[in-house]
Amino acid sequence: MTAIITLDEIKARCEEVGDCWIWQGATSDTGYPIMKRGAGPCLLVRRVVAGIKGTPPAARQPVVVTCGEKCCCNPDHVRISTVKKVAEAAAKAGAYSSIDRCAKVAKARRTAPGAKLNEGKARDIRLSAKTSAALATEYGVSLSLIKSIRAGRAWKDYASPFAGLGARVQQGRTAA
Structure with missing residues (x-):
């Protein structure tokens, strides 16, 4: 059985920069915060934060931050999104046009x-x-x-x- 992860534990691994909690631990190949508990799999920290907030994301459902900081884990910034909204935001930023x-x-x-x-x-x-x-x-x-x-x-x-x-x-x- 996996131990419960708390917001205090996540905050302890972050550096506060303004309103953001910038993750200081490991990151995925794409630069997103990850953590591991025991022998279990690596977890995306934002998904963990969303679950702690009471809105656990469905499988493959994107979790984004309102501040735009890739390593931010502040629960006030974490939001559940949709693939369509993420793609629209990426397109607006020019991700698909190069x-x-x-x-x-x-x-x-x-x-x-x-x-x-x-x-x-x-x-x-x-x-x-x-x-x-x-x-x-x-x-x-x-x-x-x-x-x-x-x-x-x-x-x-x-x-x-x-x-x-x-x-x-x-x-x-x-x-x-």
């Missing part, structure tokens, strides 16, 4: 097991004189994907900052 993030997501999808296309095949599709329907059959993908690749909306070349800026050549003529 070219680096787009390239990282694209790389993960392109190297996934079972991916039908790769960079070379996408390049061949862009340069091919064959019809889109013929290419879709040849590569075993949808016609809309072939058209998106040719239009530069799918399988973008993130390695070059100039990719997609020039006109593409299709069937011996320049497309506008």
Whole structure:
């Protein structure tokens, strides 16, 4: 049986900076406060604080702080949230708009097991004189994907900052 964790115990591991209780103990790989009791698993401190406050979060339900400080554990700042609200706040802060993030997501999808296309095949599709329907059959993908690749909306070349800026050549003529 795991011993009960108290707010006093959590506060003792924090440094007070203004209204915030800044966690001084261990943090996760992503920088969030964690703690361990005995042989049990590591616990996210904010989730523990929410439970002590009387609002234990459901599994995978985000727990955020109103102050925005990543290591804050003050129970007055801890709030239960939703994935949608967290994503909206991240988007507002620009988390989903960087070219680096787009390239990282694209790389993960392109190297996934079972991916039908790769960079070379996408390049061949862009340069091919064959019809889109013929290419879709040849590569075993949808016609809309072939058209998106040719239009530069799918399988973008993130390695070059100039990719997609020039006109593409299709069937011996320049497309506008």
